[in-house]
Amino acid sequence: xxxxxxxxxxxxxxxxxxxxxxxxxxxxxxxxxxxxxxxxxxxxxxxxxxxxxxxxxxxxxxxxxxxxxxxxxxxxxxxxxxxxxxxxxxxxxxxxxxxxxxxxxxxxxxxxxxxxxxxxxxxxxxxxxxxxxxxxxxxxxxxxxxxxxxxxxxxxxxxxxxxxxxxxxxxxxxxxxxxxxxxxxxxxxxxxxxxxxxxxxxxxxxxxxxxxxxxxxxxxxxxxxxxxxxxxxxxxxxxxxxxxxxxxxxxxxxxxxxxxxxxxxxxxxxxxxxxxxxxxxxxxxxxxxxxxxxxxxxxxxxxxxxxxxxxxxxxxxxxxxxxxxxxxxxxxxxxxxxxxxxxxxxxxxxxxxxxxxxxxxxxxxxxxxxxxxxxxxxxxxxxxxxxxxxxxxxxxxxxxxxxxxxxxxxxxxxxxxxxxxxxxxxxxxxxxxxxxxxxxxxxxxxxxxxxxxxxxxxxxxxxxxxxxxxxxxxxxxxxxxxxxxxxxxxxxxxxxxxxxxxxxxxxxxxxxxxxxxxxxxxxxxxxxxxxxxxxxxxxxxxxxxxxxxxxxxxxxxxxxxxxxxxxxxxxxxxxxxxxxxxxxxxxxxxxxxxxxxxxxxxxxxxxxxxxxxxxxxxxxxxxxxxxxxxxxxxxxxxxxxxxxxxxxxxxxxxxxxxxxxxxxxxxxxxxxxxxxxxxxxxxxxxxxxxxxxxxxxxxxxxxxxxxxxxxxxxxxxxxxxxxxxxxxxxxxxxxxxxxxxxxxxxxxxxxxxxxxxxxxxxxxxxxxxxxxxxxxxxxxxxxxxxxxxxxxxxxxxxxxxxxxxxxxxxxxxxxxxxxxxxxxxxxxxxxxxxxxxxxxxxxxxxxxxxxxxxxxxxxxxxxxxxxxxxxxxxxxxxxxxxxxxx
Amino acid sequence: xxxxxxxxxxxxxxxxxxxxxxxxxxxxxxxxxxxxxxxxxxxxxxxxxxxxxxxxxxxxxxxxxxxxxxxxxxxxxxxxxxxxxxxxxxxxxxxxxxxxxxxxxxxxxxx
Numbered sequence: 001x002x003x004x005x006x007x008x009x010x011x012x013x014x015x016x017x018x019x020x021x022x023x024x025x026x027x028x029x030x031x032x033x034x035x036x037x038x039x040x041x042x043x044x045x046x047x048x049x050x051x052x053x054x055x056x057x058x059x060x061x062x063x064x065x066x067x068x069x070x071x072x073x074x075x076x077x078x079x080x081x082x083x084x085x086x087x088x089x090x091x092x093x094x095x096x097x098x099x100x101x102x103x104x105x106x107x108x109x110x111x112x113x114x115x116x117x118x119x120x121x122x123x124x125x126x127x128x129x130x131x132x133x134x135x136x137x138x139x140x141x142x143x144x145x146x147x148x149x150x151x152x153x154x155x156x157x158x159x160x161x162x163x164x165x166x167x168x169x170x171x172x173x174x175x176x177x178x179x180x181x182x183x184x185x186x187x188x189x190x191x192x193x194x195x196x197x198x199x200x201x202x203x204x205x206x207x208x209x210x211x212x213x214x215x216x217x218x219x220x221x222x223x224x225x226x227x228x229x230x231x232x233x234x235x236x237x238x239x240x241x242x243x244x245x246x247x248x249x250x251x252x253x254x255x256x257x258x259x260x261x262x263x264x265x266x267x268x269x270x271x272x273x274x275x276x277x278x279x280x281x282x283x284x285x286x287x288x289x290x291x292x293x294x295x296x297x298x299x300x301x302x303x304x305x306x307x308x309x310x311x312x313x314x315x316x317x318x319x320x321x322x323x324x325x326x327x328x329x330x331x332x333x334x335x336x337x338x339x340x341x342x343x344x345x346x347x348x349x350x351x352x353x354x355x356x357x358x359x360x361x362x363x364x365x366x367x368x369x370x371x372x373x374x375x376x377x378x379x380x381x382x383x384x385x386x387x388x389x390x391x392x393x394x395x396x397x398x399x400x401x402x403x404x405x406x407x408x409x410x411x412x413x414x415x416x417x418x419x420x421x422x423x424x425x426x427x428x429x430x431x432x433x434x435x436x437x438x439x440x441x442x443x444x445x446x447x448x449x450x451x452x453x454x455x456x457x458x459x460x461x462x463x464x465x466x467x468x469x470x471x472x473x474x475x476x477x478x479x480x481x482x483x484x485x486x487x488x489x490x491x492x493x494x495x496x497x498x499x500x501x502x503x504x505x506x507x508x509x510x511x512x513x514x515x516x517x518x519x520x521x522x523x524x525x526x527x528x529x530x531x532x533x534x535x536x537x538x539x540x541x542x543x544x545x546x547x548x549x550x551x552x553x554x555x556x557x558x559x560x561x562x563x564x565x566x567x568x569x570x571x572x573x574x575x576x577x578x579x580x581x582x583x584x585x586x587x588x589x590x591x592x593x594x595x596x597x598x599x600x601x602x603x604x605x606x607x608x609x610x611x612x613x614x615x616x617x618x619x620x621x622x623x624x625x626x627x628x629x630x631x632x633x634x635x636x637x638x639x640x641x642x643x644x645x646x647x648x649x650x651x652x653x654x655x656x657x658x659x660x661x662x663x664x665x666x667x668x669x670x671x672x673x674x675x676x677x678x679x680x681x682x683x684x685x686x687x688x689x690x691x692x693x694x695x696x697x698x699x700x701x702x703x704x705x706x707x708x709x710x711x712x713x714x715x716x717x718x719x720x721x722x723x724x725x726x727x728x729x730x731x732x733x734x735x736x737x738x739x740x741x742x743x744x745x746x747x748x749x750x751x752x753x754x755x756x757x758x759x760x761x762x763x764x765x766x767x768x769x770x771x772x773x774x775x776x777x778x779x780x781x782x783x784x785x786x787x788x789x790x791x792x793x794x795x796x797x798x799x800x801x802x803x804x805x806x807x808x809x810x811x812x813x814x815x816x817x818x819x820x821x822x823x824x825x826x827x828x829x830x831x832x833x834x835x836x837x838x839x840x841x842x843x844x845x846x847x848x849x850x851x852x853x854x855x856x857x858x859x860x861x862x863x864x865x866x867x868x869x870x871x872x873x874x875x876x877x878x879x880x881x882x883x884x885x886x
Numbered sequence: 887x888x889x890x891x892x893x894x895x896x897x898x899x900x901x902x903x904x905x906x907x908x909x910x911x912x913x914x915x916x917x918x919x920x921x922x923x924x925x926x927x928x929x930x931x932x933x934x935x936x937x938x939x940x941x942x943x944x945x946x947x948x949x950x951x952x953x954x955x956x957x958x959x960x961x962x963x964x965x966x967x968x969x970x971x972x973x974x975x976x977x978x979x980x981x982x983x984x985x986x987x988x989x990x991x992x993x994x995x996x997x
Contacts, residue, residue, distance in 0.1 A: 032938070035962070036934060072938060
């Protein structure tokens with residue numbers, strides 16, 4: 001052909017012109033052919049044929065001119081495009097004509113696709129997308145937690161890693177800039193930012209050596225703190241602020257994407273590495289270590305190195321450490337560490353939302369399948385008129401893809417909403433969570449998913465419909481001639497749908513039961529009518545113990561005098577407020593050894609009235625009293641668990657406990673009931689055997705100082721709001737430099753502690769509800785289809801004397817049989833699947849028979865309901881009419 | 887006549903034949919068919935059902951142009967004329983055709 005490059009364009013242009021003038025061209029072609037025919041007839045006549053025969057012969061000689069004209073016409077148009085448009089128009093018309101069907105199909109797909117879009121986004125953002133640091137795949141976390149002394153030790157000895165440490169984050173008072181506030185700051189070794197490969201947005205990072213004492217008076221701010229507290233002023237660098245009373249110079253500001261170790265952290269201070277400070281260096285808050293693999297080092301090499309190093313380090317402790325201390329330490333990719341807690345939850349949610357999509361697809365496939373069957377006659381007619389099978393398959397596929405795309409579009413809208421719900425399920429401190437938004441790759445993935453779904457559930461019905469025995473379908477016009485295979489396939493689809501539904505509903509059921517059990521947990525105290533407010537002076541404020549004791553005495557006195565308030569108490573922590581105040585202790589009769597290292601106890605510092613006010617039962621001995629002051633003999637209360645752990649079967653009253661490092665033993669004067677301090681599902685973490693309560697005036701922290709930050713608890717008799725206002729003012733009036741938190745009812749703290757769990761359950765319930773609804777629609781569709789298929793047979797049965805009763809039970813039996821197959825398969829699948837839920841369950845086994853039984857009954861009931869209506873309709877079939885029609 | 891089977895044309899040959907026929911001047915569809923039959927001694931009988939689509943194809947490619955005029959018997963007829971692009975196309979297709987036929991000859995005449 002012509003090598004001319006612009007020929008294709010020219011041709012397309014002419015085609016466009018031709019298309020434009022199509023009617024005229026049509027007319028001209030007809031005239032031309034007419035002219036041709038006339039000349040042909042003339043010729044035939046000249047050869048001696050009669051005019052009539054000449055005409056007929058000419059027609060025969062010319063052949064199929066309609067087809068020729070058609071071929072010409074095709075040339076004038078953009079055939080493929082126009083056929084597609086035609087298919088689309090046709091599909092849209094079909095949807096308009098069956099709005100119920102279309103709405104159900106599109107909605108169920110939208111729910112499935114929307115949920116998947118949101119979950120994909122989350123999984124992509126949190127689990128897949130690399131951390132926003134330089135060469136993030138080279139970053140590892142050394143598992144286990146270590147004292148600060150381990151950081152230089154590992155850094156010096158490791159041949160495969162550059163080691164750093166960044167603390168979990170602790171609360172600090174930020175003063176010197178307007179009202180004092182409470183922020184979360186993390187202590188980081190000076191090399192932490194270079195190991196992470198994270199650069200500051202402004203200013204500079206920590207310099208080497210800035211973690212040594214005397215040089216550590218610097219702080220780096222997070223972007224959010226810089227914006228909220230300092231108004232985003234660049235001149236803030238170089239200014240000095242007070243953090244817990246220590247003056248530090250602001251040297252840098254991090255970019256908004258940086259949030260290590262969690263998005264909760266608002267500032268970073270150097271982790272002071274001072275071997276002369278024994279407590280801080282060896283025994284203070286332990287820290288997690290991170291590291292960057294050195295060039296050429298593989299993760300496996302680093303992993304091999306960690307345990308020997310840990311063993312060597314253990315021997316350098318100035319006091320005996322347990323033989324199995326950090327025995328399972330290893331190096332894992334940092335990303336896995338950061339997402340460790342939520343990985344399981346995300347994957348469970350991803351699986352369940354995937355199940356919903358599967359169910360939705362099965363449902364739409366089954367709907368399309370039955371519709372294809374009811375359209376047999378129409379399709380047979382089109383085949384008879386000359387439509388190619390391929391064309392019909394394409395038409396049906398176009399319909400299902402259009403359906404899927406509509407579902408996908410709506411799904412993306414739903415997904416944006418769902419994403420914010422899912423986000424609320426995860427701890428807000430998860431790094432990167434705030435940035436998660438549905439992005440284009442995800443939208444593309446969802447579009448792909450929608451198309452794939454469309455093709456997947458379009459193919460079966462399309463094949464089924466195109467396999468029509470033409471003559472038979474045309475003659476009878478009935479739908480009785482379906483290939484049994486497709487009917488069985490549909491039954492299988494619905495069965496599978498029921499099975500998936502059972503899995504989801506069982507999961508939801510187990511979670512609901514867990515929630516119920518949790519809400520029935522007796523936390524060991526009575527949270528009703530108690531308000532709490534956190535007051536957090538700097539530790540330096542309490543260097544003089546008497547000052548702090550006086551401050552809180554004044555507060556207690558003032559609180560008791562507030563109108564509407566009853567008793568008042570202070571406590572270093574209130575249950576379930578996310579703090580973990582534990583102390584290493586020495587216990588009488590339990591000498592420490594390598595095999596029995598220092599035990600830790602949950603350590604509360606409380607005022608005398610606390611135990612009674614919280615209605616924590618006194619089991620033995622006496623309560624604390626105001627007489628247990630700073631100067632009297634040191635005493636404490638222990639919890640029942642502590643008593644049982646150290647003195648099983650004995651009376652612990654009169655025994656002694658002291659915190660590690662303090663000279664004087666404290667006498668146990670009483671035993672009180674156990675309290676759920678840590679979470680509703682768990683009284684205390686596994687590694688803390690029990691709790692102890694010290695009178696505030698005698699209390700110590702790990703560094704020997706009196707606890708400075710305390711919660712004030714006030715019992716409300718009347719006018720809770722007024723009391724809340726009054727006690728906050730009261731606390732603020734004590735000292736303007738002391739941050740005062742907001743007033744919270746204690747029972748809100750209790751219910752808030754399971755808010756995440758409750759939200760997870762809500763999502764599961766909605767998944768399960770969607771599944772049940774979809775399954776019900778599926779069963780209903782299937783049974784109605786059977787009934788319409790067997791109208792003739794049912795009519796015949798009725799005619800020869802079958803009662804309505806019999807017909808109803810016959811149809812019911814069929815629907816229920818499919819449901820039963822599905823339920824049995826679902827129960828088996830659920831027995832396997834629910835074990836992955838175990839981490840979310842509380843007080844209920846993953847194979848709880850009661851839940852399984854209840855769910856089976858529920859799904860069966862829904863199946864019967866869904867079958868009942870078509871069965872009832874079947875029983876109303878008028879035998880005379882239906883036999884006459886056939 | 888009429889019943890004898892016309893030989894199968896090589897694909898694309900019809901376009902070439904039509905273009906060649908039009909070299910001698912403008913012609914209507916019927917005329918083209920007649921001329922092809924006469925020149926080839928009734929061997930090439932071009933069916934109308936392929937002639938008209940072929941003409942449309944040539945129009946679309948811009949190798950011929952069509953205009954309405956009066957015929958011998960004073961009826962309106964559509965006359966096709968070769969365009970400059972059509973002449974070029976004819977030349978190149980002729981060369982191509984000769985090449986293919988020559989090659990076929992060679993194969994048939996091999997020892």
